[in-house]
Amino acid sequence: MDRFQYLLLMGACVLITLPLELHFGARVWRRPRRLVLSLLPAFALFVVWDLWATNTGTWDFNPDYTVGITLPGGMAIEELVFFTVIPVCGLLTLETVRGILQRRDVR
Amino acid sequence: MPIYPALAVTAAAVVVIVELRVLRSGLFREPAYWISMCICYAFMIPVDGWLTKHSAAIVIYRPSDTSGIYPVWDIPLEEYAYAFALLTAVMLTWDRLGRSVTSRTPMAEEATA
Numbered sequence: 001m002d003r004f005q006y007l008l009l010m011g012a013c014v015l016i017t018l019p020l021e022l023h024f025g026a027r028v029w030r031r032p033r034r035l036v037l038s039l040l041p042a043f044a045l046f047v048v049w050d051l052w053a054t055n056t057g058t059w060d061f062n063p064d065y066t067v068g069i070t071l072p073g074g075m076a077i078e079e080l081v082f083f084t085v086i087p088v089c090g091l092l093t094l095e096t097v098r099g100i101l102q103r104r105d106v107r
Numbered sequence: 108m109p110i111y112p113a114l115a116v117t118a119a120a121v122v123v124i125v126e127l128r129v130l131r132s133g134l135f136r137e138p139a140y141w142i143s144m145c146i147c148y149a150f151m152i153p154v155d156g157w158l159t160k161h162s163a164a165i166v167i168y169r170p171s172d173t174s175g176i177y178p179v180w181d182i183p184l185e186e187y188a189y190a191f192a193l194l195t196a197v198m199l200t201w202d203r204l205g206r207s208v209t210s211r212t213p214m215a216e217e218a219t220a
Contacts, residue, residue, distance in 0.1 A: 005165060006158070006165050009154060009157055009158070009165075013150075013154060034201065034204050034205065035201075037200070037204055038197055038200045038201040038204055039197060039200075040200075041196070041200055042193055042196040042197045042200065045196075046193060049114070049118075053111070056110075057169050057172075058110055058111055058168065058169055058172040058173075059111075059166050059167060059168045059169070059172075060166075060167045060169075061165065061166060061167070062163075062164055062165050062166070062167055064163075065163070065165040066165065083193075086154075086193065086194070087193060087194065087197035089147070089150070090143070090147050090193075090194040090197060090198060091197060091198065091201055093143045093146050093147055094139060094140065094143040094198055094201075097139040097142045097143045097146070098137075098139040101138065101139050101142075
């Protein structure tokens, strides 16, 4: 079970931010096309950076806490999940705060 | 400067320059952005803290490539610049794509979302 630690952490990030979409009306998951296109440029750049940093040894991934599927050089497949999940959490936060501030201003 | 802080600060600076010189979305003048970043940093502590904790690290850094400065838990200082670059880049792209849809009226976005 320890090998799923990284994935479970990412799963927890999705779950904990889900109410922002469902109850606070963030409308991020509900715009899948815009969401995917928004993630792509940063995803590409940060994955290239990650591959390079893993290959040169700046960072490495603990085999005890990752599922063991790696990209060339040893970059954990979980990193691809990270570069998807964390930005989504950021967008959900931004849209939720915007919504709250707008509703407050309207009143 | 070690390679990781050098690249993280560069990435953050590039994002700021792209916004101020190219995109000019006004995101940095929006209170919602700064409030959101504070919230994201607050949640970064447990999440990134769990990834980097020295007692059972999921991500292991080569010490000579990092700043060696850990303001909170075992999270390297440069990780905050890294997070700024990643989150802000995605927010700017999100707004840019939204603008192309909403440039006419706010209602247009609801219709096409």
